[in-house]
Amino acid sequence: xxxxxxxxxxxxxxxxxxxxxxxxxxxxxxxxxxxxxxxxxxxxxxxxxxxxxxxxxxxxxxxxxxxxxxxxxxxxxxxxxxxxxxxxxxxxxxxxxxxxxxxxxxxxxxxxxxxxxxxxxxxxxxxxxxxxxxxxxxxxxxxxxxxxxxxxxxxxxxxxxxxxxxxxxxxxxxxxxxxxxxxxxxxxxxxxxxxxxxxxxxxxxxxxxxxxxxxxxxxxxxxxxxxxxxxxxxxxxxxxxxxxxxxxxxxxxxxxxxxxxxxxxxxxxxxxxxxxxxxxxxxxxxxxxxxxxxxxxxxxxxxxxxxxxxxxxxxxxxxxxxxxxxxxxxxxxxxxxxxxxxxxxx
Amino acid sequence: xxxxxxxxxxxxxxxxxxxxxxxxxxxxxxxxxxxxxxxxxxxxxxxxxxxxxxxxxxxxxxxxxxxxxxxxxxxxxxxxxxxxxxxxxxxxxxxxxxxxxxxxxxxxxxxxxxxxxxxxxxxxxxxxxxxxxxxxxxxxxxxxxxxxxxxxxxxxxxxxxxxxxxxxxxxxxxxxxxxxxxxxxxxxxxxxxxxxxxxxxxxxxxxxxxxxxxxxxxxxxxxxxxxxxxxxxxxxxxxxxxxxxxxxxxxxxxxxxxxxxxxxxxxxxxxxxxxxxxxxxxxxxxxxxxxxxxxxxxxxxxxxxxxxxxxxxxxxxxxxxxxxxxxxxxxxxxx
Numbered sequence: 299x300x301x302x303x304x305x306x307x308x309x310x311x312x313x314x315x316x317x318x319x320x321x322x323x324x325x326x327x328x329x330x331x332x333x334x335x336x337x338x339x340x341x342x343x344x345x346x347x348x349x350x351x352x353x354x355x356x357x358x359x360x361x362x363x364x365x366x367x368x369x370x371x372x373x374x375x376x377x378x379x380x381x382x383x384x385x386x387x388x389x390x391x392x393x394x395x396x397x398x399x400x401x402x403x404x405x406x407x408x409x410x411x412x413x414x415x416x417x418x419x420x421x422x423x424x425x426x427x428x429x430x431x432x433x434x435x436x437x438x439x440x441x442x443x444x445x446x447x448x449x450x451x452x453x454x455x456x457x458x459x460x461x462x463x464x465x466x467x468x469x470x471x472x473x474x475x476x477x478x479x480x481x482x483x484x485x486x487x488x489x490x491x492x493x494x495x496x497x498x499x500x501x502x503x504x505x506x507x508x509x510x511x512x513x514x515x516x517x518x519x520x521x522x523x524x525x526x527x528x529x530x531x532x533x534x535x536x537x538x539x540x541x542x543x544x545x546x547x548x549x550x551x552x553x554x555x556x557x558x559x560x561x562x563x564x565x566x567x568x569x570x571x572x573x574x575x576x577x578x579x580x581x582x583x584x585x586x587x588x589x590x591x592x593x594x595x596x597x598x599x600x601x602x603x604x605x606x607x608x609x610x611x612x613x614x615x616x617x618x619x620x621x622x623x624x625x626x627x628x629x630x631x632x633x634x635x636x637x638x639x640x641x642x643x644x
Numbered sequence: 645x646x647x648x649x650x651x652x653x654x655x656x657x658x659x660x661x662x663x664x665x666x667x668x669x670x671x672x673x674x675x676x677x678x679x680x681x682x683x684x685x686x687x688x689x690x691x692x693x694x695x696x697x698x699x700x701x702x703x704x705x706x707x708x709x710x711x712x713x714x715x716x717x718x719x720x721x722x723x724x725x726x727x728x729x730x731x732x733x734x735x736x737x738x739x740x741x742x743x744x745x746x747x748x749x750x751x752x753x754x755x756x757x758x759x760x761x762x763x764x765x766x767x768x769x770x771x772x773x774x775x776x777x778x779x780x781x782x783x784x785x786x787x788x789x790x791x792x793x794x795x796x797x798x799x800x801x802x803x804x805x806x807x808x809x810x811x812x813x814x815x816x817x818x819x820x821x822x823x824x825x826x827x828x829x830x831x832x833x834x835x836x837x838x839x840x841x842x843x844x845x846x847x848x849x850x851x852x853x854x855x856x857x858x859x860x861x862x863x864x865x866x867x868x869x870x871x872x873x874x875x876x877x878x879x880x881x882x883x884x885x886x887x888x889x890x891x892x893x894x895x896x897x898x899x900x901x902x903x904x905x906x907x908x909x910x911x912x913x914x915x916x917x918x919x920x921x922x923x924x925x926x927x928x929x930x931x932x933x934x935x936x937x938x939x940x941x942x943x944x945x946x947x948x949x950x951x952x953x954x955x956x957x958x959x960x961x962x963x964x965x966x967x968x969x970x971x972x973x974x975x976x977x978x979x
Contacts, residue, residue: 434952435959437905443892444948451941557937562889569770578767610785610884614778620771624763 328575328630332590336597343601350604357482361475363596364489365390365551366567367589368544370574371496372537373567374588378500379530380513380580381431381438383537387563388449389423393545395453398462398555401471409470416546417539423449424538428531438534446564450557457557464553475551485547492540497585505529513580569616570595573623595619657902657910661917664946668921672928679928686808690801690878692923693812694719694871694887696916698894699901700823701864703915706898707827708839708857709907710758710765715868716890717776718750720883722872724780727789727882736796744869750776751865755858773891780884789882800877812874819867824912832856840907896947897922921946 344351369386376383393416400412423445430441464472475485500506511519512526519526549555568578574591576583595616602612672679698715705712722743729739750772757768799811827833838846839853847853876882899905900922901915922943929939 430948430952435955436948436951440899440905440951441948443896443899444944444946446892447896447940447944448948451938451944454935454937455941565770565773569774572767572770578764608782608785610781611778613774614782617771617773617775617778620767620774621757624767624771625757625761628761628763 328627329584329587329590331626332574332587332594336590336594339594339597339601343604347604350601355600355604357486359593359596359600360486360489361483361551362600363592364485365544365547366563366570366596367489367592368492368540368547369563369567370570370588370592371492371585372533372540373571374574374576374583374585375496375500375509375533376438376537377568377571377576377578378509378513378580378583379526379533380516381530381533382442382568382578383427383534384439384442384564385423385427385445385449386537386541386567387560388446388453389420389538389541390545390548390563391557391560392423392449392453392456393417393419393542394548394552394555394559395457395462395545395557397546398467398471398549398553399457399460401468401549402462402466405468409474412471413474413543413546416549417542420542420545421535421539424535424541425531427538428534431534432527432531450561454557459557461554461556462549467549467553471550472553473550475547485551488543488547493585493589500585505532509533510581513577514582566595566616569620573619575623575627577627591623658914658917660950661901661914661921664921665917665924668924668928672924672931675928676931679931682808684927684931686803686810688923688927689813690810691927692919693810693816694875694878695890695894695897696816696919697819697871697874698864698868698890699897699915699919700819700912701860701867702894702898703901703903703910703912704823704827704836705765705860705864706895706903706905707836707907707910708860709843710857710860711769711895712751712754712765712861712864713769713891713895714750714754714772714776715864715871715894716887717773717780718747718865718868719872719875719887719890720780720885721750721776721783722747722869723876723882723886724784724884726873726876727784730792730882731789736793740873743873744866747869747872748862748866751862751868752858754865755861758861759854759858777884777888784882784884786884790880792877792880792882796877797880800874800880812878815870815874820912820916827912836860837908840904840909842908893922893943896943900943900947900950 340351349355369390373383373386396419397412397416400407400415427438427442427445430436430445431438434441473484476483478484479487500509508519508524508529511522511524512529516526545560548560552559570591571583571588572578572591573594574583574587574589576588576591598615598619599612602609602615669680678684698719702712702715725743725746726739729742730736734742754765754769754772757763758765801810803810804814827836835846835851835856838849838851839856843853872886875887879886897918898915901910901912901918903910903915925942925946926936926939929942930936
C-alpha cells in the first residue's frame with residue numbers, strides 16, 4: 299500500500315493538472331504497451347526463426363499493412379467523433395477496380411489522373427455517407443451498413459464480371475506501390491506521410507481537438523459552439539478520400555482486381571483501430587495508436603507463416619487480440635478512475 | 645376514424661412494410677411469371693430460414709441496446725462441429741445437441757465479457773466474430789463434410805408431406821411465436837424495452853439488467869447454432885466458411901424491421917415483415933438474373949432510405965410549419 303499510495307499522492311496532487319497529466323501518461327502507457335508487445339513478438343519470433351529478422355521481411359510487413367494503415371487513419375477520425383464507417387471496404391474495392399480498369403482501357407493515361415480519379419470517387423462516396431449521417435440524421439452504423447452493400451453493388455454493376463490482371467496494366471501503374479524511394483517502397487512512404495500529417499493535424503489544430511470534444515460529449519460540444527455536424531461530415535469525407543487513395547494503391551499493389559476486392563476490410567480496419575486503443579465510443583485515441591494496432595496485427599500475421607503455424611489460426615488469433623486489447627483497456631480505465639477518486643479524497 | 649388514425653400512428657412502420665411487401669410482390673410478378681407460384685414462394689421461404697432464426701435473438705439484443713456481430717461465425721462454428729462429430733461416428737441427434745451446446749457456450753462467453761467486464765458488445769462480438777470463425781477454420785480447415793444422412797438433409801430442403809410448407813418454416817414459426825409472446829405479451833418483454841430506453845432507470849426499478857442481457861447473448865448463441873444446424877442440412881455440407889458475412893444481412897433485416905439501433909423501440913412483427921420484404925426482393929431479382937451482390941445494392945439502399953425517408957419528411961414538415969408560424973406572426977404584426 300505504501301508505494302502505490304505515494305504514487306497516487308504524487309500524481310494526483312491537489313491541482314487538477316496533476317490528474318490530467320496522469321490521464322495523459324496512462325494514454326501514453328497504452329501506446330507504449332503496444333510497442334512493447336510488438337517488440338516482444340519481433341524478438342521471440344526473431345530468436346526462433348532468424349530469417350524473420352531481415353530487413354527485407356520488415357519491409358514486407360510494412361508493405362502488407364500500408365493500405366490498411368491509410369484506411370485506418372480515416373476510420374480513426376470517424377470513430378473519434380462517436381461514429382463509425384462500415385463502408386470503407388466497399389469504397390476501397392470500388393476505387394481499386396475503377397483505377398485498374400482505367401489503366402487497362404487507356405494504358406496511356408497519366409498516373410496522376412488515375413490517382414485523382416480514385417480519390418475523387420472515394421471523396422464522392424464519403425460525402426454521400428457524410429450527408430446521410432449529418433443532414434439525414436441517420437445513425438452512422440445504419441447509414442454505412444447500407445452504403446457498404448450499395449457501393450459494393452455499384453462496383454459489381456460497373457465491373458460486370460470483368461477482371462483486371464497484372465498483364466493488362468502498364469508497369470508505371472504497378473510501380474506506384476513498389477517503386478523504391480531511398481530503398482523503401484513508395485507505398486510505405488505514402489502511409490507514413492499520411493499518418494504523420496493527420497496525426498499532427500489531430501494534435502495541433504483546433505479542428506482536431508474539436509473532434510475529441512464531439513466524441514467525448516456531443517451535447518457539451520454543441521453547447522460550446524462546435525459545429526459538430528460540419529466536422530462529422532468532414533471526417534466522413536476524409537475517410538472516403540483516404541479510401542479512394544488506398545483503393546488506387548490496392549490496384550497497383552495486387553494488380554489482379556475484380557469487384558470483390560477488399561471485401562471484409564471494414565472489420566479488419568476496425569479491429570486494428572480498437573487494438574490500437576481508440577475508444578469505439580469516441581473521444582479518445584490517437585492516429586499513432588491506430589497505426590501501431592495495424593502494425594501489431596500485421597506482424598502477428600507475418601510471424602505465423604514463419605512459425606509454420608497454419609494460416610487457419612490467423613483469424614482466431616486476430617479475434618483473441620481484439621478481446622485482450624479491449625479487456626486491458628477496460629482494466630486500465632478502471633484503474634485510472636480509482637486512482638483519481640482516491641487522489642481526490644485525500 | 646379515430647381508431648384508424650391511432651392504429652396508423654402506432655403501427656405506421658409495419659403499415660409501410662406491408663406496402664413494401666405488396667410492391668415487392670407486384671415487382672416480382674412483373675419480373676417473372678414464376679414469382680408468385682407456390683413452389684417458388686416455398687423456395688424463397690426456405691432460403692431465408694437461417695437468417696430468420698438469427699434475426700429473432702438479434703432483435704431482442706438490439707432492443708436492449710446491445711449488438712451481436714458474431715452470429716454468423718457461431719453458425720459456421722456449429723456447422724463445423726456438426727461435421728466433425730458426424731465424421732467421428734457420433735449419432736446425429738447427439739451431434740445436434742453438441743453443436744447447440746457449443747453455440748450456447750459461445751453466446752455465454754460474449755455475454756460474460758459484456759456483462760461481467762462491462763465491455764462494449766460491438767467490440768466484444770467483433771472480436772468473437774473473428775475468433776469463432778477462426779476456430780471453425782482451425783477445426784476443419786478448408787475441408788467439407790457432406791456425407792450426412794438423408795433424413796437430416798431432407799429436414800433442410802423437405803416439405804411437410806402433402807403441402808409445400810418447408811419443415812424449417814415450421815421451426816421458425818414456433819420460435820417466432822415464442823419470441824413474440826415473450827417480447828410483446830410478458831413482463832420480460834416490458835423489461836427489455838425498459839433496459840433499452842434507460843439502463844440506469846431500469847436498474848433502479850429493480851430490473852436485473854445484466855442477467856437479462858446475459859440470457860439474451862446465450863439465446864443468441866444457441867439460436868445461431870440452431871441456424872447452423874438448419875443451414876448445414878439445407879446445403880448438406882459442413883464447411884468453415886458457411887454463412888460468411890451473414891451477420892450484416894441479419895442486422896439489415898432487423899433495422900429495416902423498424903428496430904431502433906440505440907434500443908428501446910420496434911416490434912418483432914416489423915422484423916418478420918422485413919424478412920419477407922428482403923427475401924422477396926432477393927428472390928424476385930434473382931429470377932430476373934440479377935446477381936446476389938447487385939441484389940444487396942437494392943437492400944442496402946432500402947435500409948438507408950427506410951431511416952432517411954421519415955427523417956427528411958420530418959425535417960420538411962418542421963420547416964413548413966416554421967414558415968407557416970413565421971408567416972402568421974408577420975401577418976399579426978402587420979394586421
